[in-house]
Amino acid sequence: MKTLYDCEKNCKVKVIKLNASTELKQRFISFGIMKGSEIEILQHTAAKSTVEIKVAKMRIALRDTEAKLIEVQKI
Amino acid sequence: MSNEKIKSCPLTANHIKIALVGQPNVGKSMLINSISNANLHVGNFSGVTVDKTEVLFDYKNYHFTVVDLPGTYAFTDYTIEERVTHNYLCAESYDLIINVVDSTNLEKNLQLTSELMSMSKNIIIALNMSDEAKKEAIEIDSEYMTQLLGVPCLKVSAQTKEGINELIEAAVIQYEEKSQKSKLIFSEPVEEEIAQIVWYLEKYKFSDDDSYRHIAINLLKNDQKTYEKIHDNPIWIELQPILVEALKHIELHHDSDDIKEAFAQEYASFNRGIIAEVVNLKNQVEKKTLTEKIDSVLIHPFLGIPIFLFFMWGLFQLTFEIGAIPMEYIDAFFGWFGDTIGATIPNDDVRSLVVDGIIAGVGAVVLFVPNIIILFIGIALLESTGYMSRVAFLLDGFFHKFGLHGQSFIPLVTGFGCSIPAYMSARILKNDRDRLLTLFIIGFMSCGARLPVYVLFAGAFFSAQMAGNVLFAIYIGGAMLGLIAAKILKLTAFKGADEPFVMEMPKYRLPTVKLIWHTVLTKTMMYIKKAGTYIAAASMLIWFLSNYPHNLELTQSYESKIEIAVDEKEKTNLLNQLAVEHLEQSYLGSIGKFTEPIFAPLGFDWKMSVALQTGLAAKEVVVSTLGVLYALGGEVDEENSSLIDAISKNISFASAISFIVVIMIYLPCLAASVVFTREAGGIKYFFYLLIFTSITAYFLAYIAYNIALLF
Numbered sequence: 001m002k003t004l005y006d007c008e009k010n011c012k013v014k015v016i017k018l019n020a021s022t023e024l025k026q027r028f029i030s031f032g033i034m035k036g037s038e039i040e041i042l043q044h045t046a047a048k049s050t051v052e053i054k055v056a057k058m059r060i061a062l063r064d065t066e067a068k069l070i071e072v073q074k075i
Numbered sequence: 076m077s078n079e080k081i082k083s084c085p086l087t088a089n090h091i092k093i094a095l096v097g098q099p100n101v102g103k104s105m106l107i108n109s110i111s112n113a114n115l116h117v118g119n120f121s122g123v124t125v126d127k128t129e130v131l132f133d134y135k136n137y138h139f140t141v142v143d144l145p146g147t148y149a150f151t152d153y154t155i156e157e158r159v160t161h162n163y164l165c166a167e168s169y170d171l172i173i174n175v176v177d178s179t180n181l182e183k184n185l186q187l188t189s190e191l192m193s194m195s196k197n198i199i200i201a202l203n204m205s206d207e208a209k210k211e212a213i214e215i216d217s218e219y220m221t222q223l224l225g226v227p228c229l230k231v232s233a234q235t236k237e238g239i240n241e242l243i244e245a246a247v248i249q250y251e252e253k254s255q256k257s258k259l260i261f262s263e264p265v266e267e268e269i270a271q272i273v274w275y276l277e278k279y280k281f282s283d284d285d286s287y288r289h290i291a292i293n294l295l296k297n298d299q300k301t302y303e304k305i306h307d308n309p310i311w312i313e314l315q316p317i318l319v320e321a322l323k324h325i326e327l328h329h330d331s332d333d334i335k336e337a338f339a340q341e342y343a344s345f346n347r348g349i350i351a352e353v354v355n356l357k358n359q360v361e362k363k364t365l366t367e368k369i370d371s372v373l374i375h376p377f378l379g380i381p382i383f384l385f386f387m388w389g390l391f392q393l394t395f396e397i398g399a400i401p402m403e404y405i406d407a408f409f410g411w412f413g414d415t416i417g418a419t420i421p422n423d424d425v426r427s428l429v430v431d432g433i434i435a436g437v438g439a440v441v442l443f444v445p446n447i448i449i450l451f452i453g454i455a456l457l458e459s460t461g462y463m464s465r466v467a468f469l470l471d472g473f474f475h476k477f478g479l480h481g482q483s484f485i486p487l488v489t490g491f492g493c494s495i496p497a498y499m500s501a502r503i504l505k506n507d508r509d510r511l512l513t514l515f516i517i518g519f520m521s522c523g524a525r526l527p528v529y530v531l532f533a534g535a536f537f538s539a540q541m542a543g544n545v546l547f548a549i550y551i552g553g554a555m556l557g558l559i560a561a562k563i564l565k566l567t568a569f570k571g572a573d574e575p576f577v578m579e580m581p582k583y584r585l586p587t588v589k590l591i592w593h594t595v596l597t598k599t600m601m602y603i604k605k606a607g608t609y610i611a612a613a614s615m616l617i618w619f620l621s622n623y624p625h626n627l628e629l630t631q632s633y634e635s636k637i638e639i640a641v642d643e644k645e646k647t648n649l650l651n652q653l654a655v656e657h658l659e660q661s662y663l664g665s666i667g668k669f670t671e672p673i674f675a676p677l678g679f680d681w682k683m684s685v686a687l688q689t690g691l692a693a694k695e696v697v698v699s700t701l702g703v704l705y706a707l708g709g710e711v712d713e714e715n716s717s718l719i720d721a722i723s724k725n726i727s728f729a730s731a732i733s734f735i736v737v738i739m740i741y742l743p744c745l746a747a748s749v750v751f752t753r754e755a756g757g758i759k760y761f762f763y764l765l766i767f768t769s770i771t772a773y774f775l776a777y778i779a780y781n782i783a784l785l786f
Contacts, residue, residue: 018336020575022333022335023153024575024577025333025335025336026149026151026153026335027151027153027575027577028577029149029335029336029339030148030149030151030153030186031148031183031577031579032182032183032186032343034336034339034340034343035331035336035340036340036343037343042367042370043370043371043374043376044376045374045376045379045468045469045471045472046376046377047472049471049472049475050468050469050471050472050481050576052370052374052468052580055183056180056182056183057179057180057182057183058180058183058579059366059370059579059580059581060577060578060579060580061464061467061468061471061481061576061577061578061579061580062576062577063471063472063475063481063575063576063577065573065575066575066576066577
């Protein structure tokens with residue numbers, strides 16, 4: 001199982017599944033992160049504790065714990 | 076707007092109430108400002124508007140009320156702001172929704188739009204930032220979009236004011252014509268189920284203000300409130316099995332066990348369809364946007380944090396270096412002003428009240444206006460360029476170690492300006508524990524009102540080259556203490572799971588000079604106004620407390636000594652001694668003497684003790700109190716009359732350090748404490764804060780004092 005956390009910089013992936021709690025899933029969805037959406041990884045912080053991604057032209061910052069909940073597939 | 080019509084009778088004229096809704100940071104507040112010439116606070120990060128604000132204006136013979144609702148990504152109750160907006164839209168009465176969307180990112184924005192459209196209310200879509208879209212070669216066919224969606228879509232730009240009048244006209248037309256049917260359609264399976272539920276509701280003539288279609292959609296979306304409404308109705312018995320089947324059907328269709336996710340996908344596919352039709356990205360090439368280029372430097376894994384620290388250091392250097400230039404003139408002006416006014420007042424007591432009380436007190440506060448302006452410009456730039464969210468991104472990993480949230484950075488940095496908006500902006504944190512923790516830490520970020528105290532002491536004890544660095548150290552030191560305090564609180568009082576960190580990083584924008592000017596002017600005027608009213612009154616009170624009661628015996632005994640004295644020097648000495656003794660037996664002196672033993676271990680004399688206590692009313696009063704006390708009792712001679720000199724003569728280095736530590740940590744001012752109590756949700760939190768800050772301040776000041784004594 002590959003998650004968003006495992007992806008390298010500049011990688012483009014597609015979301016397969018959100019493994020988050022109902023509440024957090026809603027939050028992801030309201031930011032456009034849902035099954036089928038395409039994500040580009042823009043930047044990691046030095047310790048990889050935070051990741052910047054791009055979904056539908058919107059740049060979003062996620063913490064590592066959240067990135068690990070998003071199951072993805074390379075495209 | 077049209078002036079001659081404003082006086083028309085409000086009863087006969089038409090009232091139009093508009094709810095302004097949109098995702099965060101799409102320019103809602105700015106749009107209101109350009110529609111009505113109001114002056115709402117505008118920034119470039121999500122969550123500038125945390126509470127709904129109403130703006131009134133007239134156009135032709137219509138009275139408009141525009142309600143600016145906090146930005147919301149979707150109809151969820153995730154954050155307090157989203158709850159405010161959701162409740163307002165569902166429960167309050169209004170005539171029209173204006174949905175503000177960012178033209179440069181329709182796909183994301185339409186997510187909310189489609190949810191709004193399923194409410195079957197009267198809607199207008201304002202395609203904001205159309206000027207930016209044009210620059211980015213994004214072409215939107217707004218007429219075709221109007222046709223497709225069945226609701227008016229208008230291109231506007233809050234920045235250039237283009238299309239604003241058309242928007243108001245459209246609102247009037249939409250108001251007069253009442254509801255148009257929005258053409259939001261779902262996929263076939265969902266439409267089938269909606270139709271069936273609507274058919275049931277019609278059959279049983281279920282009575283409700285809401286449209287049947289909206290009720291049906293809400294039932295399918297598992298909307299709690301709709302269920303509560305229908306649940307007590309007899310039709311529920313027949314409706315329930317239908318709903319169970321319907322939900323199964325939809326979930327099967329979407330291959331998902333989450334109905335909300337299924338609906339999100341429904342909306343998303345509808346939106347993709349719309350965008351494919353109306354948006355022409357003709358000249359769009361896959362290249363890095365400017366924002367991405369800037370980001371590759373500013374949030375670089377290794378350079379990001381040093382760059383941020385450099386910016387902050389630069390800001391405090393500027394605050395001190397440039398701020399110091401006009402200080403001399405302001406000081407000289409108040410000196411001259413006091414002398415000139417004093418010369419015209421024959422009565423000794425009144426002259427002393429005006430010159431030593433009001434003018435000295437207010438002057439001491441006004442002196443720091445240049446510093447305040449520079450600090451405010453820095454914060455305004457941070458807010459309006461979009462850099463704030465980057466710093467939250469950079470610092471989240473670090474903050475998280477201390478139990479704080481990356482987004483806590485936003486209220487914390489606002490706290491450098493003033494604690495009051497900082498307490499308010501802590502609302503962006505969803506989790507109550509995280510929010511409370513942040514509220515407790517905000518006080519450690521030294522607010523603008525505390526700056527004068529630092530500038531005064533840094534100027535008195537350090538060379539001009541060092542003073543800027545000292546200032547930076549004080550601010551960073553305060554922030555560090557805040558982080559440590561956060562860790563301690565997180566491990567003890569606020570144990571629990573962490574809030575997820577999911578945050579939008581807005582596009583970089585170059586703020587207009589007007590916007591910066593305006594933000595800074597408003598804040599500076601507030602500071603000056605406070606100096607003229609609140610602080611002038613406090614200075615008068617302090618003057619009174621420090622001058623009375625008059626002790627005639629004391630005065631007479633000294634007067635007789637002065638008469639005997641032969642040379643001038645001795646006379647001056649005696650006069651000064653008289654002033655000092657007089658001050659010591661005044662009301663203020665008694666208070667100071669009474670509390671002196673408490674503060675003695677920190678190295679404070681009674682004057683400093685008093686200044687700390689009066690500072691509870693407002694931090695600026697610390698300086699004005701010192702101003703009054705040292706102007707009256709200090710060694711006032713010709714050359715060294717300024718407060719800075721008085722301080723460096725009368726206060727030891729160690730005492731000054733410990734005084735600064737207390738100022739950094741102890742209880743925020745009265746007004747801020749009131750807001751804190753309200754935002755934290757109870758008076759008990761105020762007492763927690765009081766105990767927490769007092770103990771921390773005392774303890775750390777004691778340590779700092781004893782360390783400083785060693786040097």
